[in-house]
Amino acid sequence: xxxxxxxxxxxxxxxxxxxxxxxxxxxxxxxxxxxxxxxxxxxxxxxxxxxxxxxxxxxxxxxxxxxxxxxxxxxxxxxxxxxxxxxxxxxxxxxxxxxxxxxxxxxxxxxxxxxxxxxxxxxxxxxxxxxxxxxxxxxxxxxxxxxxxxxxxxxxxxxxxxxxxxxxxxxxxxxxxxxxxxxxxxxxxxxxxxxxxxxxxxxxxxxxxxxxxxxxxxxxxxxxxxxxxxxxxxxxxxxxxxxxxxxxxxxxxxxxxxxxxxxxxxxxxxxxxxxxxxxxxxxxxxxxxxxxxxxxxxxxxxxxxxxxxxxxxxxxxxxxxxxxxxxxxxxxxxxxxxxxxxxxxxxxxxxxxxxxxxxxxxxxxxxxxxxxxxxxxxxxxxxxxxxxxxxxxxxxxx
Numbered sequence: 517x518x519x520x521x522x523x524x525x526x527x528x529x530x531x532x533x534x535x536x537x538x539x540x541x542x543x544x545x546x547x548x549x550x551x552x553x554x555x556x557x558x559x560x561x562x563x564x565x566x567x568x569x570x571x572x573x574x575x576x577x578x579x580x581x582x583x584x585x586x587x588x589x590x591x592x593x594x595x596x597x598x599x600x601x602x603x604x605x606x607x608x609x610x611x612x613x614x615x616x617x618x619x620x621x622x623x624x625x626x627x628x629x630x631x632x633x634x635x636x637x638x639x640x641x642x643x644x645x646x647x648x649x650x651x652x653x654x655x656x657x658x659x660x661x662x663x664x665x666x667x668x669x670x671x672x673x674x675x676x677x678x679x680x681x682x683x684x685x686x687x688x689x690x691x692x693x694x695x696x697x698x699x700x701x702x703x704x705x706x707x708x709x710x711x712x713x714x715x716x717x718x719x720x721x722x723x724x725x726x727x728x729x730x731x732x733x734x735x736x737x738x739x740x741x742x743x744x745x746x747x748x749x750x751x752x753x754x755x756x757x758x759x760x761x762x763x764x765x766x767x768x769x770x771x772x773x774x775x776x777x778x779x780x781x782x783x784x785x786x787x788x789x790x791x792x793x794x795x796x797x798x799x800x801x802x803x804x805x806x807x808x809x810x811x812x813x814x815x816x817x818x819x820x821x822x823x824x825x826x827x828x829x830x831x832x833x834x835x836x837x838x839x840x841x842x843x844x845x846x847x848x849x850x851x852x853x854x855x856x857x858x859x860x861x862x863x864x865x866x867x868x869x870x871x872x873x874x875x876x877x878x879x880x881x882x883x884x885x886x887x888x889x890x891x892x893x894x895x896x897x898x899x900x901x902x903x904x905x906x907x908x909x910x911x912x913x914x
Contacts (some may be wrong), residue, residue: 555608663879710866731755809858
């Protein structure tokens with residue numbers, strides 16, 4: 517691909533970003549391509565399990581082709597609890613372009629005046645981490661992920677397209693997204709928006725790829741301290757153990773589907789604007805090319821990166837400690853076409869927005885030697901992705 521053509525694709529990607537409106541079904545930008553899904557052709561019916569949802573998606577795509585849709589693609593979001601209703605649809609059109617330029621201009625975002633209410637209060641979250649550590653030390657669990665939320669009440673309706681542009685500008689290496697969670701007549705629209713660093717599953721033909729992240733450290737504006745934090749993360753026994761639990765689970769989930777599977781022995785460092793992460797890139801070749809991206813993603817969801825291990829024990833403790841329903845946070849989000857190709861990310865670094873109201877989410881992986889105050893600080897750092905994009909750089913202790 518020559519440089520001129522690459523430049524044209526990036527220009528088209530910027531056009532898709534500027535063309536996003538809240539009635540769009542989905543905007544999705546990765547390091548490989550940019551998608552803008554527009555219009556409504558069909559809704560994937562509700563299902564009470566991921567298996568049933570996969571069957572509903574396959575039927576919806578088949579029916580769309582039979583009724584004349586030339587390129588049906590399912591887009592949308594699936595909640596943390598796969599037994600609850602997903603928000604998936606087939607849009608009338610999906611416009612595609614190359615990746616967004618990494619050199620997008622980054623004007624300072626204008627602060628959104630608002631009040632902030634933590635859920636739970638920071639000390640209550642730390643107390644929940646301490647309770648989880650007791651379970652972990654009693655060997656009930658290897659890992660559990662505990663989340664908290666910030667409820668924001670703005671003085672005026674949030675400009676969602678502008679917020680999406682700011683997220684894309686500030687998080688060029690991740691996955692920037694906005695999904696319409698509303699019904700056709702719901703007003704104001706409810707939008708799931710964010711910039712996730714984590715790929716759950718990508719499939720193209722017989723090739724599959726996953727990039728689990730686990731083990732994190734907040735970045736520093738001081739280059740020397742920032743480097744030291746990254747190097748310390750790469751040597752941290754606690755974080756390496758947390759990461760290994762996730763990688764082993766993802767590899768075990770993919771192995772039955774794959775003829776070959778490459779799992780690196782050691783993680784590497786990757787970073788976002790606000791965080792360092794331990795990262796492992798897993799790749800494989802499918803036994804059966806007709807296995808869809810959604811089927812593969814469903815076999816992995818939720819990974820220990822957002823839930824814990826063993827899965828059911830972690831779910832039970834999350835339900836006991838967290839004072840809210842996660843909804844689509846720590847679910848999965850993306851697309852799957854009629855060939856089964858697609859890309860699904862882990863829904864983190866995100867918010868649900870409706871009118872003047874926002875709910876932001878952040879979580880941390882807890883293991884037996886976790887420190888409640890350190891995990892609280894990690895969630896505070898993860899909130900910065902959304903808070904910074906809203907211009908709330910000095911939001912105080914959250």
